[in-house]
Amino acid sequence: MKRDQFFRALPSYAYLIILGLIVVLPLILIFSQSLMSNQEINRWPPKIYTPEPVFSNYVNMFKRPDLKLGRWLFNSIFAATAYTLAVFLICAPAAYAFARLRFPGNNVLFFILLATVMVPGQVTLIPNFLLVRNLHMLDTFNVLIWPGAANVFAVFLLRQFFMQVPRELEEAAVLDGASYWGRFWRIIMPLSTNALVALGIFVFLGHYNDLFWPLITTNSIEMRTLPVGLTLLNFSYGGMERPLVLAGAIFASIPVLIVYIIFQRQIIKGVAMTGMGGR
Amino acid sequence: MQNSESSNAGKAVPKRYRLSLKTRETLAAYLFLLPFILLFSVFVIRATFYAIQMSFFDWTILKPIKPFIGLANYKELINDDVWWLALRNTLYFSIITVIGTSAVALAAALAINQPKVKGKEFFRVLLYMPSLLSVGVIGLTWVWLLNTQFGIVNYLLSFLGIRPINWLGNANLVIPALSLTTIWWGFGFPMLIFLAGLQGIPEQLYEAARIDGARTGQIFWRITLPLLRPTLLFITVTGFIAHFQVFGQPFIMTRGGPGRASYTVIFYLYEAAWRAFRMGYGSAIAVALAFIIIFFTLLQFRFIGRRVEY
Known part of the structure; x- marks a missing residue:
């Protein structure tokens, strides 16, 4: 019987292990090739393992004037953190109003929000680009934070989460004389922590990995974010210096993988909970 | 506070x-x-209306005068071979990517959901990992993996006796190659959504079917798949719309090439607005894209939505 069950699960295991290898092998390969020299990487057959790893690529990343990986990493993390905070600050109160407060125009406003979800974000790119350009915000952190901070998806999700908090808890606070802000900030927000963490992670990662907006709104090498910097770097080397570029890709992925290792449970659960985290 | x-x-x-x-x-x-x-x-609101407005103007960043030209941008778009090529490429890319992603993801979800399979948590965490990487990292990695001379993909294929393939330099292969990259990158998300959907199917239904002597295949086609239809709808609609907006992969991996074989709609939007500085024409492209996406959203909901009830 046991044997029989094992054989039933065998195709599943086989598929998962092959898929797992397909996922992992490229990552291992680019990591080990990022430790190779230029001559070693351009060789047939390609090598997965190098007996004499060179770390010069990782050192050069920080030394070369056209490569500001440290600065780009800071830009990416700082902008993504500030953006995530801005989204919470702006969208959470709005979501609370939609979830709990009664006010005229409630339905109309919510319908407008729903309607805009259908329109792809690219429609707003050109007008917003021209606006921030006229405001002289190009090449600053502001441009990476504010234009996307009114995040409609965040409002929908937060509204959904807030509606799940039992009303009785809020009513108790009302009897204690809590203001609307107090109810929102001391009751609703703390009780939604799990949801907020999940949403926060995806908002952060979405921003950290974004390419188009930082590509068109930053110009100077100091203000590039990691994805943009790496992409342009690859262009400027025209396929040369491959190990260096691969080292940069590994470097850019490390923060994300650290976040993933720490928050893996929340992230995996959060995907189904929020419907975010896709491409 | x-x-x-x-x-x-x-x-x-x-x-x-x-x-x-x-x-x-x-x-x-x-x-x-x-x-x-x-x-x-x-x-959002002002920008959307302004984009529509701009699409009626000859709005070039370098020219101080931006005259109203009515529908001329749209007329140009209809006669623009590059636009139609970009649209065809994008459609082709989106369709094969949605199908590929959903198939890989559904199979993975079914395998993980198999009651006898151990290490469910491990596989979930492992297989979702690529989804977290940025398109920059994905692009740089896969340009190298798909390299004709030294790429690992061609190396592995050489064991099957297949001669080196110029994945990103062949006009017929470049879209499937970008799609393959995207499937590798993105199947984790639908996998987790499918898993959540599978876990929502009551165990009694499977038991009842087994008692009635249903085979594994029958259970899949008659129970699992129909009950997963809402999930499938969600995945295909959101996936199609997301892939239709593909930009990073062609931008990084091929720069639209070879020739214009991997031009996509957003890539063309970028070229028109930020390379040629034709913001009015770019706005027309963006508005056309919006109409297409809204159309597909409604169409897919009508098409699949009808059969969702059970």
């Missing part, structure tokens, strides 16, 4: 200044909404 407007109402405030509960609630609601509405109206 003491907020202004209503926290002390009823204590020190003289009676005549007190607002009715309804007014206070309305006031509070609008204060809560104010920052959002401000940013939303500027960066």
Whole structure:
């Protein structure tokens, strides 16, 4: 019987292990090739393992004037953190109003929000680009934070989460004389922590990995974010210096993988909970 | 965190200044909404209408005069071979990517959901990992993996006796190659959504089917798949729309090439607006894209939505 069950699960295991290898092998390969020299990487057959790893690529990343990986990493993390905070600050109160407060125009406003979800974000790119350009915000952190901070998806999700908090808890606070802000900030927000963490992670990662907006709104090498910097770097080397570029890709992925290792449970659960985290 | 407007109402405030509960609630609601509405109206509402407006103008960043030209941008678009090529490429890319992603993801979800399979958590965490990487990293990695001379993909294929393939340099292969990259990158998300959907199917249904002597295949086609239809709808609709907006992969991996074989709609938008500085024409492209996406959303909901009931 046991044997029989094992054989039933065998195709599943086989598929998962092959898929797992397909996922992992490229990552291992680019990591080990990022430790190779230029001559070693351009060789047939390609090598997965190098007996004499060179770390010069990782050192050069920080030394070369056209490569500001440290600065780009800071830009990416700082902008993504500030953006995530801005989204919470702006969208959470709005979501609370939609979830709990009664006010005229409630339905109309919510319908407008729903309607805009259908329109792809690219429609707003050109007008917003021209606006921030006229405001002289190009090449600053502001441009990476504010234009996307009114995040409609965040409002929908937060509204959904807030509606799940039992009303009785809020009513108790009302009897204690809590203001609307107090109810929102001391009751609703703390009780939604799990949801907020999940949403926060995806908002952060979405921003950290974004390419188009930082590509068109930053110009100077100091203000590039990691994805943009790496992409342009690859262009400027025209396929040369491959190990260096691969080292940069590994470097850019490390923060994300650290976040993933720490928050893996929340992230995996959060995907189904929020419907975010896709491409 | 003491907020202004209503926290002390009823204590020190003289009676005549007190607002009715309804007014206070309305006031509070609008204060809560104010920052959002401000940013939303500027960066979403205004921007959307401005994009539509700009599409009727010859709006070039370098020219000081931006004349109204009516529908000329749209007329140009209809006669623009590059636009139609980009649209065809994008459609082709989106369709094969949605199908590939859904198939790989559904199979993975079914395998993980198999009651006898151990290490479910491990596989979930492992297989979702690529989804977290940025398109920059994915692009740089896969350009190298798909390299004709030294790439690992061609190396592995050489064991099957297949001669080196110029994946990104062949006009017929470049879209499937970008699609393959995207499937590798993105199948984790639908996998987790499918898993959640599978876990929502009551175990009794499977038991009842087994008691009735149903085979594995029958259970899949008659029970699992019909009950997964809402999930499938969600995945295909959101996936199709997301892939239709593909930009990073062609931008990084091929720069639209070879020739224009991997031009996509957003890539063309970028070329028109930020390379040629034709913002008016770019706006027309963006508006056309919006119509296409709205059309497909509605179409798919009609098409699959009808069969969702059970």
